[in-house]
Amino acid sequence: MSMAAYKAPYMLQIMMDDEPLNPRTDWDNFGHMVCWHSRYNLGDEHSFEDTNDLLKELVRNSVSPDTVIDLVKSGKADKVKLEYDRSAGRWEISSYDRHFQKWFFEATFEGKLDANKQDIFESLVDTLLNSDLYTLAAEKNIILPLNLYDHSMLSMSTSSFFGRAQHAEWDSGQVGWIYATPEDIKKEYGSLTPESYEKAETLLKSEVESYDYYLSGQCYGFRLYENGEETDSCWGFLGSFSDMKQEIASQSLPESHRDMVDHLHEVSDTVIRYKDYDDLMENLEEMEA
Known part of the structure; x- marks a missing residue:
């Protein structure tokens, strides 16, 4: 997908990022994401044979x-x-x-x-x-289940997909866990209070949400032109399209032009990331004709 909007002197192009960074290998993470799947390489690299192996280590190290x-x-x-x-x-x-x-x-x-x-x-x-x-x-560690939905796309959540995704009873199931140890929590928040555990659980869920955006292909980039010259670009946005638009508007567009994100049109370029400015303008003009 590639979308564009023009409001003199700016032209904004937003497109799918087809080479996004993997949040589990290219980012620094708080939690440990352990998965097992016969066809997909998911989560973090680990050496646990199964859930039993993981839980035994957590008990030995914290109980x-x-x-x-x-x-x-x-x-x-x-x-x-x-x-x-x-x-x-x-x-x-x-x-x-x-x-x-x-x-x-x-x-x-x-x-x-x-x-x-x-x-x-x-x-x-x-x-x-x-x-x-x-x-x-679970008395000392935060341990959350990881459920995978595999139906024309991949999606991951700490909650079950039953009742909220089509054919979830056949196309979803638990594939692993994400966890944080007491040492992780103390290092991140300085203490092991109920408040720090609550914050840690929220952070784990946010890491799963980011990974879900990556797996489901909700990854974007943009280019901004001023008077025909590229002045700004950025890749690696993970999130919903609406949230990403508002972030671009608030961070990269002057206040007078932030409404451009509400007037985007899909252009013929859905594969080639670096389509020429003149071609994009031609597409927009054809739509307005």
């Missing part, structure tokens, strides 16, 4: 052994138990197998709990289901 042990000892963990066998003098970790409908030993530890705390913690982290790992990790 104390006592917190994990207390959760399981209290019986609040799903399908995992930590019990002391007095007759054998050992702690036992068991997990419930839904297929066989029975409990199986995962690990045993001779002696007192305190003496085996770190080993028990590591074993529990390896045994817990994703639901409990997420609950534990």
Whole structure:
């Protein structure tokens, strides 16, 4: 798409940026975007095999052994138990197998709990289901789901596409997570207060929104001519077309000419970025004739 407007002595051209910068590789980001997809290379580079691998690392790095042990000892963990066998003098970790409908030993530890705390913690982290790992990790980290919509275009959101996108039940689903650790939040905001966590979550959502604009092709550039000479240009606008127009108007056009963005006409150039000024003027004149 290429659109143009003329108001003497200025001519403004706005077009799709067909070589936009990737926000996840070319920008500095606050959050960590981890995705898995069989056909698309999405998000940040990472080495996590799956969600379980990611959640285990977050728990290991941010949750104390006592917190994990207390959760399981209290019986609040799903399908995992930590019990002391007095007759054998050992702690036992068991997990419930839904297929066989029975409990199986995962690990045993001779002696007192305190003496085996770190080993028990590591074993529990390896045994817990994703639901409990997420609950534990989310106490200290901000972790938001990443949903992808793939239907004639790509779109990403922290919210489900169900009910707001055509055929979302078939063409959308979760592909990963975006998260920020306590260290990330403290570095960015100087503290770990509820206010800093709220700001961090908002920032994560804004990063996903920018990436969504990139994936969905909402990337623009413009050229501004004055008396036939190019005087300004910029690329890499990510956002809605209406927001981008207003930004150009407020930042690049004199106040007397800001209404140009409300009188844009699509011109024949939809591919070639650097179409000649005279050709653009000819297109506009033909439309007005």
